[in-house]
Amino acid sequence: MVDGALFAGPALRRLRRREGLSQSAMAARLAISPSYLNLIERNQRPVSARVIVQVADQFDFDPRLLREDETIGGVDGLARRLSDERFADLAIDRDELNEFLAAAPHAAAAFARLYDNAAPAALRDDPIIAVRREIERWRNHFADLDTAAEALADELRLSRGDTGAALTERLRERHQIAVRILPNDVLPDTLRRLDLHARQLQLNEMLDPASRTFQVAIQIxxxxxxxxxxxxxxxxxxxxxxxxxxxxxxxxxxxAAALVMPYGRFLRACEGTGYDLAVLGRRFGVGFEQLAHRLTTLQRVGQRGLPFFMARIDRAGQVSKRYAGASGAAWLDGDASCPLWLAHRAFERTGELCVHPVLVDGAGGAPAHWLTMARTVNGRGGARFVVALGVEAHMAADIAAARGISLRAEDATRIGQGCARCHVPNCVQRSLPPHGAVLQFPALEQGVTPFRFGG
Known part of the structure; x- marks a missing residue:
């Protein structure tokens, strides 16, 4: 899949063989030339919309089955699995992954299934991991929901006034539910409660205005x-x-996010401001975490935004939320993050946007070059987290956060994926050796790190 084009040669070839047709016979059924079908089957041409319609009509074939790679999360899903340290010595890059998926999608799916089934039962059955993989499969873009939410936002004219007031009025008029703000001691452990008997949506007074609006949007x-x-x-x-x-x-x-930040208007604002996070937050009346979530979803066909990832980190370095979207940031798929990443120091700079170009050491191949941005957010009950955003550096030159920042790879900080998955040598912050590495104990010298290792 490249820039929205669908390459489905192996799927069409299997369909043709199942039907017992030669290339010439199938080409005639699809009203295309045999040479064009040959190029499609060898993934040298994408499948056009007209051909997809013909396939569905002529062979009673579900066109969704042409998107075989989506069942494993596409290239990003395969990259996540191959970031395992057991494959570190193979130096498999994204070009090879693209070729693998294009040439042998069923073999790629078989590998993914074997890898997933080899995971411990506790991980296979973990509901959080299962949901994360489903979101990854969709690249965190749910087109039908986005379109319907945008239509409702247009109906409510949310772009022309106070969003919170308009949503509150919708709740009152359409559902006969009033919004009531209650003291914290009445809702000590609750942000939002729907009281159907009183016909009230009750909100905790400790919610800031942006969060109140978002809670009303969630209820709608x-x-x-x-x-x-x-x-x-x-x-x-x-x-x-x-x-x-x-x-x-x-x-x-x-x-809720699609109501408060309707797709078309939000994307135009992103592009018009150079993805200026402060301006976007103020313009749409949303908090930094809500904004970060939304930036990972901009994958509408024909209206794609920059492919951001988003992660939420606590003081212990644990990643409590992550959305890779279409970014391909497989390095987020771990339980810990690198202490050299400036995102950790954002805890000391409350409310400040910390911008940090990084080179992320992966499982083989050249390190990936990213521009990352992070700042603190307040969670429930006084908890504090850091929310980080990132986009590949080669796409970041025109965004507001990159102004005055060098995007040359040689000026970026090299980081890893957490010590247990990182093979960067001689790192003074290393607290654990990488899994699978052979430890070395030279008798005549002591290095700067307690763990010296080979392949």
Whole structure:
């Protein structure tokens, strides 16, 4: 898949063989030339929309089956699995992954299935991991939900006034539910409560204005998009009911964000301001974490935004939230992050945007070059986190955060994926050796790190 083009040669070749047709016969059925079909089957040409329609019409074939790579999360899903330290010596890059998926998608799917099934049972059954993989499969872009939410935002004229007031009025008029702000001692452990008897959406007074608006949007999403959300959440057939609940919660928040930041207007604002985070937050009345979430979703066909990743980190370096979107940031898929990443020092700079170009050491191949941005956010009950955003450096030259920042690879800080997955040698911050490395103990010298290792 390149820039929205669909390469599905192996799928069409299997269909042709299943039907017992020569290339000439199938080409005639599809109203294209045999030479063109040959190029499509060898993935030298993408499948056009007209050909997809012909395939569906002539062979009663579900065109969604042409997107075989999506079942494993595409190139990004394969890259995540191959970032395992067991493959570090193979130096597999994204070009090879693209070739693998294009030439042998079923073999790639078989590898992904074997890898996933080899994981410990506790990980395979973990509902959080299951939901994360489903979000990854969609690249955190749910087109039907986005389109419907944008239509509702247009109907409510959310771009022309106070979003919070307009959403509150929608709740009152459409659902006969009033919004009431209650003292913290009445809702000590609750941000939002729907009291159907009193016909009230009750919000904790400790919520700031942006969070109040977002909670009202979440309630509207839960009421008016219930069927669409339930259908999407049922499709993966999660083994654990908790996973379905988590996925529904994610989709409900997704709709809320799409109401408050409608796709077309939000993308135009991103491009018009150079993705200026401060301006976008003020213009749409959202907090930094809400904004970061939304930036990972901009993958509408024909209207794509920059492919950002987003991660939320606590003081111990644990990643409590991560959305790779379409960024390809497989290095986020771990339980820890590198202490050399400036995101950790953002805790000492409350409210300041910390911008940091990094080279991320991966499982073989050249380090990936990213521009990252991070700042503190306040969580529930006084908790504090850092939310980090990132985009590949070669795409970042025109964004506001890059002004005055060198995007040359030689000026970036080299970081890893957490010590247990990092093979950067002689790192003074190293606290653990990388998994699978052979430790070395030279008798005549002591290095700057207690762990010297080979391949």
């Amino acid at each position: 999403a839960a009421l008016e998009f219930r069927s669409a959300i339930a259908n999407l959440a049922a499709a993966p057939q999660f083994a654990d009911p908790s996973a379905r609940g988590l996925f529904e919660r994610h989709l409900t928040a997704y709709v």
